[in-house]
Amino acid sequence: MSVMFILIGCSFLLAIGFLGAFIWSVRSGQMDDDYTPSVRILFDDIKPKTETTNTTNNKSTTDTN
Amino acid sequence: MTKQAEIVKQKVSCFHCGDQCVTQTNHDDHTFCCVGCKNVYELLSSNNLCSYYDIENTPGVTQRNPVLASAFAYLDDEKVAQQLLQYCDDKIAKVTFFIPTMHCSSCIWLLENLYKINPHVSLAKVNFLKKELHISFNPKETGLRQIVTLLSSLGYEPAISLNDLEKNVKKDENRKLSYQIGVAGFCFGNIMLISFPEYFGLDTFTKGSFSKLFGYINLVLSLPVFFFSAQDYFKAAWGGIKKKFISIDVPLALGILVMFTRSTYEVISGHGIGWFDTHAGLVFFLLIGKWFQQKTFDTLSFERDYKSYFPVAVTVIKDKQEITVPVTALAIGDRIKIRNNELIPADSILLNGDAQVDFSFVTGESDPVKKVVGEIIYAGGRQKGATIELEVSKKVSQSYLTQLWNNETFAKNATSSIQSFQQVVSKYFTIALLIVAFGSAAFWLMVNPSLSLNAFTAVLIIACPCALALSSPFALGTAMRVLGRNKFYIKSPAVVEQMAHMDTMVFDKTGTLTQPSASSIVYYGQPLTVNQLQIIAAVVSQSIHPLSQKIKTYLGTQNTPAVTAYTETAGKGIEAEVNGVKVLVGSRSFVGADVHNNANNLATRVYIKINQKLIGYFEMEQGYRKGLNEVLSQLNPNFKQYLLSGDNDKERNNLKVYFKHDENMLFNQTPADKLNFIQNLQQQHKKVVMIGDGLNDAGALKAAHVGISVTENTAHFSPASDVIMDAEVFSNFPKYFGFAKNTLKVIHISFIISLIYNIVGLSFAVQGTLSPLFAAVLMPISSVTVIAFTTLTTTFFAKKGGLQ
Known part of the structure; x- marks a missing residue:
């Protein structure tokens, strides 16, 4: 049964890791704004500027939307 | 009538802001309502930022009233800049702006891509719920003024007020x-x-x-x-x-x-x-x-005082030169210059210019008030139209309005007298x-000490x-969320419990019971011919009575015929002759109209009689909020109601229907009077709710057990209070108190x-x-x-x- 001591130790290390992750997330401000990131993630990358005019560019994207 | 038809004809909306285009400006197959909107589009398209228009339709903010670039000159001032910046060294400077016009995901996208337009911005991050934009930039290459000017040219003018200069960081809590x-x-x-x-x-x-x-x-x-x-x-x-x-x-x-x-x-x-x-x-x-x-x-601020609305700096004319001076340094006798849409920061005397002052911050009424040269203009008014010059007659903190904050009510921290x-x-x-x-313990000591x-x-x-x-x-937290969903925003959950104990309600009139400048006009009766329309316009333009002025603005015709005979009976109406046609404009008894008397007693009517024949009437909603009747009568059994108004008592008779006795309605009240009135009620052990909207109610709102400020737009303006209520849910008002109980x-x-x-x-x-x-x-x-x-x-x- 002495293997239990190692297992308990491992489980604590793991748990402390998660606690550390939580503290880090609070410290880095992830809990301060719970709305904007949900919008930000949906933005596409900006398409590189092509020779075609912007208007045609716009139309094609509006259609796909 | 004809006027409405004209407007409906063309229904082209601006590609940038979505407003109806009255005059059209075209560019790249898109239609714009004004040059300002077109300029924003050009700026974005030249920076390859047209995705702005893909994320949401017509995301822009109208540019019809652009802010003058010179308005931000004060940001060049080293001291002001230092106070606004959160951090600054040689390489990087950080600042946070509050941007009230931020409203959709396109806004987030554009603001976060600000570095594409100004490459010296290294980071732009939006907190949408707080409507904040965090910016890091290189202070050697660009400055606060350039960034603010860029933002405002895009339609995202940051709200920078006197309050921002007093830093308060309380994030860590x-x-x-x-x-x-x-x-x-x-x-x-x-x-x-x-x-x-x-x-x-x-x-x-x-x-x-x-x-x-x-x-x-x-x-x-x-x-x-x-x-x-x-x-x-x-x-x-x-x-x-x-x-x-x-x-x-x-x-x-x-x-x-x-x-x-x-x-x-x-x-x-x-x-x-x-x-x-x-x-x-x-x-x-x-x-x-x-x-x-x-x-x-998060988005709402419950602690605003006048400092949140007053500008940081103002243009002062000294030795024929214009310099920018922080408003806190304004001295008596300074000559200040106020441009269109700028706020008058201190009580001052009008020296020259056409002053049309909008006092909506103060009283809640946004119809501009005309002031003549030599008149004192109280602080808090916003100039509409031409540039004016004024001489400061009182310091900012000693003005008629702002001295209210010197009252001891504001000194003590708001601890309510009602125990939860x-x-x-x-x-x-x-x-x-x-x-x-x-x-x-004593029992076991005698029976079994070990236990x-x-x-x-x-x-x-x-x-x-x-x-x-x-x-x-x-319970209170849930209630607060429920009320928040119903646009009744509470400062802290404890307020819900306070609401359950209240027995007295005090209302402000202008902007609270009335809708700011909502006085809509509807014409009822025979359709007017162009000729008749011109005749009426000619008659009413002779009169300075507010109702005549409103009808004149409504009709808006220019080629008015000459009025030959004209007599105005005060409080009754006008009798006039135009091109030999006899015209009567006025109240029902004055015109001698014998018409239906339907119940809408809050509406004012102006009857028109041309050539002894009744043509119809203009009905003016006096701008009382919808459902006012129901709200007040539902509250009646449980609450004693009072009215406090800074205005004169011309509405006394209309309001008497609700407030029953003359002593329940007080007119011509100064901000300090309102505050005292509330404190008097409290001394009689009344539990008082104050419902107001302008800065002139700020004292009363603060003193009352529950202060509720009514606002048309929660992002814009409301004085310090316990509750911010969206004006559109005014008719639900009694329900909230029932729910609190x-x-x-x-x-x-x-x-x-x-x-x-x-x-x-x-x-x-x-x-x-x-x-x-x-x-x-x-x-x-x-x-x-x-x-x-x-x-x-x-x-x-x-x-x-x-x-x-």
């Missing part, structure tokens, strides 16, 4: 609670896990070899809970005792302390494993309750608890009023439930037979049932009360 919850949750979970073998008697298999180790692990895990997570309860309890005031924190702190010390003793002495799991669980649940209660409405139910109960609860604890200390500590542990402490936060009922019932749990637990504790397992089961069960009960019933009452 919220984060500390997050850490405390995290730590408590971590320890609670692990202690529970470690305690399982003991609960199920599994340790008999291992012959007790783990028992001792597990006890010590629990002890170690409890240390951070006791010293870090629970520290605020000890501080609060101690702070209360020092002020001779017993709050709910006292029995809580006592319970936590006893639980921890007795468990520590038991583990070290090898008697058992103690109550560490209950201890950690209790603290965890309590903190969750605190967090639930603390969550507030929890405060009242916890006093008696603590006393009863101590009596039971000492009683059982005495056991019984004493067990009572304090089991009676720790966790469920009781959670009932108020969850029901919420208080929920708190009462949940108190009884938690008391039952306590009595059951106590009946074991006094016998000295409280097992850790029993406590570990009872505490979470009682907490969870109380949380579930309060949340569900509060939501139920909200549905029943017709709220969303």
